[in-house]
Amino acid sequence: DADVTQTPRNRITKTGKRIMLECSQTKGHDRMYWYRQDPGLGLRLIYYSFDVKDINKGEISDGYSVSRQAQAKFSLSLESAIPNQTALYFCATSDLQRGGYTFGSGTRLTVV
Amino acid sequence: DQQVKQNSPSLSVQEGRISILNCDYTNSMFDYFLWYKKYPAEGPTFLISISSIKDKNEDGRFTVFLNKSAKHLSLHIVPSQPGDSAVYFCAASEGTYKYIFGTGTRLKVLA
Numbered sequence: 001d002a003d004v005t006q007t008p009r010n011r012i013t014k015t016g017k018r019i020m021l022e023c024s025q026t027k028g029h030d031r032m033y034w035y036r037q038d039p040g041l042g043l044r045l046i047y048y049s050f051d052v053k054d055i056n057k058g059e060i061s062d063g064y065s066v067s068r069q070a071q072a073k074f075s076l077s078l079e080s081a082i083p084n085q086t087a088l089y090f091c092a093t094s095d096l097q098r099g100g101y102t103f104g105s106g107t108r109l110t111v112v
Numbered sequence: 113d114q115q116v117k118q119n120s121p122s123l124s125v126q127e128g129r130i131s132i133l134n135c136d137y138t139n140s141m142f143d144y145f146l147w148y149k150k151y152p153a154e155g156p157t158f159l160i161s162i163s164s165i166k167d168k169n170e171d172g173r174f175t176v177f178l179n180k181s182a183k184h185l186s187l188h189i190v191p192s193q194p195g196d197s198a199v200y201f202c203a204a205s206e207g208t209y210k211y212i213f214g215t216g217t218r219l220k221v222l223a
Binding site: 004033035040041042043044045048058090092100101102103104105106 | 116118121146148153154155156157158161201203210211212213214215216
């Protein structure tokens with residue numbers, strides 16, 4: 001099993017719909033992150049959480065919300081999806097060491 | 113405002129030769145840098161890191177160089193192999209374990 005699991009892997013949704021992307025981890029890491037990848041823009045931070053009671057906005061949080069239901073779970077919601085939210089979304093985890101992130105395999109979201 | 117920049121979107125190198133991927137940053141407070149490799153349909157995977165107290169870190173075929181005065185880091189891959197063909201991202205942090213990523217460079221190693 002993957003250390004960081006994202007569901008779904010692919011999703012097509014209509015403009016205006018609410019959608020949730022889920023992330024779970026078995027690494028035991030406290031810190032969890034949501035990034036999106038767009039061509040030519042790299043990976044941009046949406047939200048991050050350093051523990052269950054901690055939620056922080058990243059560079060591009062508008063239009064998104066998150067929930068940290070447990071240490072192992074961090075979900076990303078698009079309240080009312082719009083086409084420019086079409087992107088590849090990655091969840092990542094890290095511990096207190098400066099070793100970087102462990103990423104999930106990504107969710108490809110298309111908003112039509 | 114892009115704090116971490118990878119100005120070369122793509123790079124092609126012959127197998128066995130050296131690949132040099134570059135990354136520039138603007139925030140002088142960044143104190144830890146990472147390189148990630150990403151294959152299609154997979155998440156990025158950690159490759160190598162360097163702290164700002166060092167100017168070089170080596171791991172097998174991969175070496176990262178940091179030039180703090182120029183705010184520049186580079187990843188050297190020697191010798192390059194076809195399996196190294198991927199997108200490479202550099203990332204930087206300022207001590208909060210929240211990384212800012214560059215836009216990525218697609219490396220193609222030609223057999």
